[in-house]
Structure formats: C-alpha cells, structure tokens
Amino acid sequence: MWRFTGRPAGPVATTLKSGPWVAPHVPAENTRHPLAAFEAEAGSRLRDALEAHAPGTEPRFVHGVPPEGQGEFAAGCFPLAKTLSAKPADIATTLAERVAKGLEGATDSWVAGVAAMGPYVNFRIDVPRLIAATLQATHTHGDAYGRLPERAEKVILEHTSANPNGPLHVGRARNPIIGDTLVRAYRMAGYDTEAQYYVDDMGKQVAILAWARAHLDEAQVGKLIGPAARDKVDHVQVRYYQAANRLMEEDAEVGREIQALIHATETGDDAALERVEEGYADVFQGMRDSLARMDVTFDRFIKESTFVKNGDTQKVIEGLQAQTEVPVGAEGEALYLDLALKGVTGRSTRFFFRRSDGTSLYATRDVAYHLWKAGQADRLVNVLGEDHKLQATQVRVSLEMLKAPTLPQVVFYSFVSLPEGKMSTRRGRVVFLDDLLDEAVERAYVEVKKRRGDELSESEMRTIAEHVGVGAVRFTIAKVQAEKSITFKWEEALSFDGFAAPFIQYSHARVAGILDKAKAHGHLPDPDRAHLLVHDSEAALAKAIARLPVVVADAAAKHRTHGIADYAYEVAQAFNAFYRDCRVVDAETPELVSARLALVEAARSALAAAHHLLGIKALEQM
RNA sequence: GGGCACGUAGCCUAGCCCGGAUAUGGCGUGGGCCUCCUAAGCCCAAGAUCGGGGGUUCGAAUCCCCCCGUGCCCGCCA
Known part of the structure; x- marks a missing residue:
C-alpha cells in the first residue's frame, strides 16, 4: 500500500522561513524571544546609521530573510533610492559600513556581523548567544516554553456548532479542527480563551429528530432506512431523522405534528424544548465523542433557545425595528431590513428578522447570542463555513446597528467536496468523520505492525x-x-x-x-x-x-x-x-x-x- | 443576473495583507544512503508561461482593471 523508498529530496537543513520574523505583539525585550531582540536591535542600528548618513530621512526598508548562509535579517534599501537619489546597492554599502563601525567594541549585542549584498544590508545573529539563550529558555520553562505572557483579554471562540441531528461528516470536519487549533493558539498566546459550541436546539432539524424518536421504533426505521452503517449512537439515530423526513412527504399529518413542535420551540415553550432535547441528546453525545477522539473539547455549550426564553431575541427584533440606518420593510406581519445600503447585493437584499407569526429566525437569534457574547469578552472569533457568509454579514450589520461593543472576527473555510461532487447526506454521498478516523487508524496500525x-x-x-x-x-x-x-x-x-x-x-x-x-x-x-x-x-x-x-x-x-x-x-x-x-x-x-x-x-x-x-x-x- | 472566495510543476501547497536577492515545501517520478541514539528517516536529480490579457512601477505571484474556470451565497431554512 505504501512505499517508503525513493523519496524526493528534502531541503538542506533549513533555518528560517521567509517573511518578517517578528509579529508586532512579541515583546522584543522578553528574554524568551532572542530573535525578536536581535531583529529589534538590527533595525535600531540600521536607523541610527541612516540618521547619521542622511539626517531626517524616513527609515523605510524592505524586511526579509537573506538566502542561506548570509545572515538572519535583511533590509532592502530600495525604498530609500528616490529620497536619497542614490542606487540601492550604494546605500546598502554605506549603511552596512556605518553599522559595522557602530558595532566595533559594542558589548551585549545580538548582531554578530553586517554586510551589504547588492541592495540589501544583511545582519548575522550572534549564533552562540542565540543557542545559549534558547537552551536557557527551554531549560527554564520546559513545557511552558512558547507560552506568551498572559494578557488581560478574554476571547470567546465559537466553532463547530453543527446541528445535533446526525454524525459529523468530513465536509464540515474543518470547522472543529481549525477552531480547536485556534483555541490552542490563543491560549498559548496568553489569552483567556473560552471555546463555545452554539447548539441549535430549535427549528426544523432537531424537531424532526425529536418527533421521530418519540413516534418511531427500530423496526419501522430499519424497514424504511435499513441498518445503521455502524454501531454508534449518532449513526443509529440519524436514521430516525431520515425516516421522519420520508414520512413527512407521504403523510401530511406527520408534517403537521412536526410543524407544531417547531413552532412550540420557537416560542420558547419549555415542554417542547425539553422534548426536543431528549430527542437529540444521544446523537449529540455521539458527535461529541467523535470530536473528543480528535481531542476537540469545549468549555461551554450555549443553547440557541436561551436567547428566546430570556427575551433577548425579542429585544433584537425591537432594536432592529427601531433603528434608522436602513429601511425596515414589512410583508404582512413579517419584518425585514433592506441591506442594499450596507453593500449586500444579489437577487434579494432583504434580511428577514421576524416571521409573520411573530417568531424569530436563526440569524435574529444569532444576533442575540452575539450581543450576549460581546458583553463578556473582549474579542469574539467564529469559525464558519463559507455558506454562512451572507448570514455573517447580516449579523455583523445588525450588531453594528445595535451598538454591540465587540464584533466577531470570522474565519471562513471552504467546503470539502468529493471527487464525484458535493457531499450530500440525502444522496448517500458522504464520508463520515468516524469512517475517516477509523481508516486512518487502521492504516497506521498496519504500518506500526510492519x-x-x-x-x-x-x-x-x-x-x-x-x-x-x-x-x-x-x-x-x-x-x-x-x-x-x-x-x-x-x-x-x-x-x-x-x-x-x-x-x-x-x-x-x-x-x-x-x-x-x-x-x-x-x-x-x-x-x-x-x-x-x-x-x-x-x-x-x-x-x-x-x-x-x-x-x-x-x-x-x-x-x-x-x-x-x-x-x-x-x-x-x-x-x-x-x-x-x-x-x-x-x-x-x-x-x-x-x-x-x-x-x-x-x-x-x-x-x-x-x-x-x-x-x-x-x-x-x- | 449580482456578490464573496479560490486558481502557483502530473497532483497538493507556501508566499499575496505590507511589490524587491535564483518562487516554498510535500506527493508522485528517476538515482543513492541502514556494522551507528527508530530508514514513518537522510541525500541527489528532473519538473513552474505563478489561470489569461491589459495597466501602475526602476521592479508584479504580490497592487489596479477586464476576461476565463471552480466553489459558495442571494429562503418568513439552519
């Protein structure tokens, strides 16, 4: 199956990636960051040299990493050519000489050498010192090495938030992986970070599942859908959801019952919400088991119904109705915002936030959720599929109009499709995350055994x-x-x-x-x-x-x-x-x-x- | 029809925000390396009109315009 010979060449003992080393928030003075200290010093010496050479000149350079063996920090002098009316290479030579002079006799310097190479001034780091500092830092901090100083900033990172009505498939698997990785990055970067999963416990999907679990038995489901692909609760019970979907098409009464349940949940009816939760709880546990297998966990699960029950959603509806930035339209009792002025284009620019029966829509409730989050964190991050882009715009615009103190920063990911096309549960064209994990583990087992x-x-x-x-x-x-x-x-x-x-x-x-x-x-x-x-x-x-x-x-x-x-x-x-x-x-x-x-x-x-x-x-x- | 995103060797991919030194890696392909801390490793080679065309600039994969292809969206669904 695999071959482990004839691999292509790798690069030679590479050192550093191109691009600027130092992100703005890595404090150079922190001894855990010798590279930052080095770059800061190189930049400072370069600016001094420029000031001495041509006082008052704005120090503009192109930063980068020199080719292998020519140092660790490069400053290109192109931007200075015009103001100094000199060739970049000549400027580089002059500045390099001045920096070199300044380095003579300097103690406590991170810069071990400087040289002009064409239009670039290349700085070499004091390698022995870098090695020493690195070994000290890692020896001292051990597993905490890499952890940035704590900052008093709270981050709520929402990710995954998949409807709890069936097993996760790989089409959406990017969400928990990207989300959880970012949670880990934020924590290591010193932020107080909370991972949240927004549970959609209202509306059609979960209502169908709940109805099915209450009204159907295994025999009926087995007859309609067939056996489960695997003996895992979400795979077993998603068949109830699938069966109910079929029954709805054939039997208008089933449709009416489900419709009634949907309506009840959307008005915040406790009994209905309880029934719905009983319906999805097992499936949701199955989904969380799959996530846990990938070491993806959450700090909090926030139920969508929370914001209907506590009145926040109603406040959002009233707030959007009252705002004056964009026209509020009505179609019967239903209300919408025309977002044409906010850059929304397409066949319809209308954002419906209230149904004609007075209930809210998903996006409206999402606005309420975000207002709540904004009240308790300094920074909000959401990981969403690209299909949510329009909705994210609607939420953002609404939050702006409602004067939310914090707006979410959204990471969108594109879809995972199959060679034969888009994934579709309905058409049986899916790869489940569980199957992918199993297959990967099985192949790994073959390898390790070999x-x-x-x-x-x-x-x-x-x-x-x-x-x-x-x-x-x-x-x-x-x-x-x-x-x-x-x-x-x-x-x-x-x-x-x-x-x-x-x-x-x-x-x-x-x-x-x-x-x-x-x-x-x-x-x-x-x-x-x-x-x-x-x-x-x-x-x-x-x-x-x-x-x-x-x-x-x-x-x-x-x-x-x-x-x-x-x-x-x-x-x-x-x-x-x-x-x-x-x-x-x-x-x-x-x-x-x-x-x-x-x-x-x-x-x-x-x-x-x-x-x-x-x-x-x-x-x-x- | 409109909007957003993506398009870099046979395949996957970095760089694009903030334009500059021979465009980053991997898979696959062809060679080579186990008396030595694990060869799931290491070394070498071949392989790129940076989707196409204009423009800006001393200089464009990178910025601007147009076009083409792909994905997603444009619901009183979520």
Missing part, C-alpha cells in the same frame, strides 16, 4: 496507531489555508509521508529515544555548555526552536493554522538534520553530550508545543 511488530505489544501498537491516525487527519486539515477548497481523496487524506503528522511525531519519538538512552547512561542536559555546539545543524535547530513564540503570536493574530503546521515540520526537519549529523549519547566528550542533550531537550519542548497546538499526540515511540 515496523515494530516484533518489539511492541498489541496494545502499544493500537495506542500508537490511534494517535498517528487521528493526528494525521488533524494535520491534513490544519496544514491548508482555510479558504482553499478541498476535494477529498482517501489517498491524500491518509498520506503519512512527508509534510504530514507522522513525520512530526516520528521526530518527537526520536527525541524521546535519545533522552531515554541518555537517562539510562546517567547523562544530564547542561544548557550552560551551549558554547560547545558549533555544528551548523545545531545552530539551525536552535534557530528553529527559537522561532516558536513568533509562530504562536502569529497564529493567534492572523487566525491561521497552517503556519503552525509549517513550523512543526520545520522543527522536525531541523531535528532530523541534527540527528543525521550529530551523535548525542556517544558524542566525543561528556561535556558535549550534556550540551547536546540540552539541545535535544529544547527540541523536545518546541516539538511538544507544536504537537499541543495542533492537537496531536507527542509520542514516546512509534
């Missing part, structure tokens, strides 16, 4: 396979930008090679293997011997480790998960190069052993943090 079958026990292999399989699924989603549409293909989703979770986990297992062996030999890590680490692969690994805080800050600030996946790969790759080049436990001297052990320990910290951010299990062996 490699370690005669060394590990059955239960050890099962455990490893579970973590490798589930991790692979999470990683596959997390590594791609949310906006990209995905066509689901089994071969790709289950690829364990290259830029994939097992590569990361394997590196961690190697690290663990070395630490185990060192322990057995009685070696201890010593970060104070950092000066003994002079190999390029050691420096490259330390640089990768040092970048973690930047990655954490960036992921939270930009709401992007793929940067974390890239980073995990980068550290794993750097570690593999180090592993290739440098022996640890049997290094030449005991001092070098302890120095390298400190580096391995540092790598473990960075890899463990990356695993944690991605929600994948850091394995001791595989």
